[in-house]
Amino acid sequence: MTDDPAQTAARPQARAPRGFNDRRARDLLGERRLLAAVTSVYERYGFEPLDTGAFEYADALGKFLPDADRPNEGVFSLQDDDEQWIALRYDLTAPLARFAAQNWETLPKPFRRYAAGPVWRNEKPGPGRFREFVQCDADTVGSARPEADAEIIAMAVEGLAAAGLPGDAYVIKINNRKLLNGVLAAAGVRDEGQKLAVLRAVDKLDRLGSEGVRLLLGEGRLDESGAFTKGAGLAPAAADSVVAFTEAGGGVRSQVLDRLSQVIGGSEEGEAGLQELAAIDRALGGLGVAEAAATFDPSVVRGLEYYTGPVFEAELLMQTLDEKGDAMRFGSIGGGGRYDDLVARFTGQQTPATGFSFGVSRLSAALRAAGRDGAADARGPVVIINFDAARMGDYFAMAGELRAAGIPTEVYLGTSGMRPQMKYADRRLSPAAVIVGEDEFQAGTVTIKDLDLGRQLSAGVTDNAAWREQRPGQLNVPRGQLVAEIRRILGAAS
Structure with missing residues (x-):
């Protein structure tokens, strides 16, 4: 007896959408262990849990909204029965900003919360790049003190240690957007589009090196394939000052501060950024954060545009292997910074905020690649x-x-x-x-x-x-x- 061809043709093909992975015990238990370890650190620091739900109104997310009838660029969205567009959250910070604006009068101030859960991005999937993944955030809303940034950094360090990483396997790199703004102000750069082009060029320092960044700061760069990337259009002297700024890192935090003071050009904003980093350094010392665990690195700019001051990025240093046994580099496994303008999108009033986000799925994959995921526990x-x-x-x-x-x-x-x-x-x-x-x-x-x-x-x-x-x-x-x-x-x- 054979299947009816018509019935066979009508059967759906068993397949998962691109960028959405099926995960069994090993992956899930690894992520649960990470979340339990990291959130226990957050709770010891006095942060309370918060879950804002998977959907937000699309206009509340802001960053990914295109100029189109259907707002689904970067996010997964749908039209609700009241004809308003709602979208799956793309991170845990935008929903926090909405929640804080909506409930500010009843919240303790500063408001200290942590959150964990899946986020979704409507982007092209690829190796290590998923459309659904898990994040774990901690944020302080309502404090402009640099010590609030330092505490977030200290929790990130402690969270990575709690996740099972040895001290030499990671580093938190810290910078301040105000410093680069000061360098650009001294170089006469005022145009916001040109500033953004500079940030994007500096963000490629690890991949292209100083000379590659210098080309992108100037007229542009021709890559190995023959493709030309238009540069930021800085004059040679201005490009040199930006490159010198990015190369001021290395050594203990106080040494980096001394070098940075020589290259920021004495601008008011740059000096404010230096003072904030100095206060963060003092607080990190009081919190017992080792110099090797948290360093000042002027090349860190972070990708999101809403950061307004200190920014930080967690980089994995330990060796990892891919499925073929070849060495691979995971790089960033988390990051964050200060975003004093995000809540103001709703209220019109600046509300200081700072936070850090662990890429739980990415960190779990990195631990597995390094043989540190405790796979035996998945029995x-x-x-x-x-x-x-x-x-x-x-x-x-x-x-x-x-x-x-x-x-x-x-x-x-x-x-x-x-x-x-x-x-x-x-x-x-x-x-x-x-x-x-x-x-x-x-x-x-x-x-x-x-x-x-x-x-x-x-x-x-x-x-x-x-x-x-x-x-x-x-x-x-x-x-x-x-x-x-x-x-x-x-x-x-x-």
Whole structure:
């Protein structure tokens, strides 16, 4: 008997939309661990949780709104039944600005909140670039003090450490937009479009180097493919001053401040930026943040245009490998800064704010690429092998005892025989399988197979004979010792 061609043609193809990934236990548990670690840091600093929901009115998001009838550039949007456009949030900061403006009179000030959840961007997907991913933010709204920025930076450092990164595996790079504005003011640059072109050129320093940036600051740059990118149009002297500014980093924070004071041109805005960085430096010292963990780097500009002062970016330094085993660089795994004008879009009144966002999905992928994601923790439950349908009540009683002891357990509910059930348990990454046939029921015993041990032995861990003798791969114990024996196996594997 064959399928009806008409029915076959009508079946949808099983496929996921581009940029939207299906994730199983390993990915999900890794992200949950990260979120638990990072949010525990936020709560110790006194930040409260907030969830603003997935949809916002499209005009509240602002940044991605195009001049078109359908506002879906950069965001996923739809028209509600009241004919207003709503869109999935593209980050967690724009919804916070709306919430703060809407509830400002009733909020404690400053308002300190953290948030975590998925965000969506209607952009072209690619390697490591998804349309749906998870972020975790902490923000302070209502404080203009540089110490508020320093506290956010300190939490970012502590959050990365809590996520399992050693101290030499990351760095928070800090800059201040006011410094570059001061350099440009001294060079006579006033046009906002030209300033934005300068920011974009400086943002390419890691990829193009000083000479490549210098070309983009001037007339433009011809790349290897022959494509020409128009530059910012700065005069040679002005371009030199910007490049000198970006190269003023390196060394302890106080040394960088000294060098920056020589290149900002003495402008009022530049001096204000220097004073803010100096205050951040003092606060970071009081917070115990090491020089190597948080550095001043004038080349950091951040991509979003709404930053108004200090900006910071978390860069991953440790080596990571791709799926083929080749070395790869993850780079930025989070960032943030001060955005004093964002709430004013709603209220017309400037409201100081600063925050930091972890790219949870990206950080989780980086930890996995570095072999630090704790993949062993993604193993499945203890599996109780099903020999006899008439004994299902007994099997469920065993499962109930193990679950009551906090041990994830399942009874096999398929119809396969012994060997496929054991294969099933192995595919679930189960730590152990419980085997109870009629002989065991008559004797009042259970047979337990240590699957974790079997995996280690099959992987070549065979050099410790004493350890193997102390941990037999399969054993038969009295029924009353089931929970204790499973606990012993789990403890030996941890």
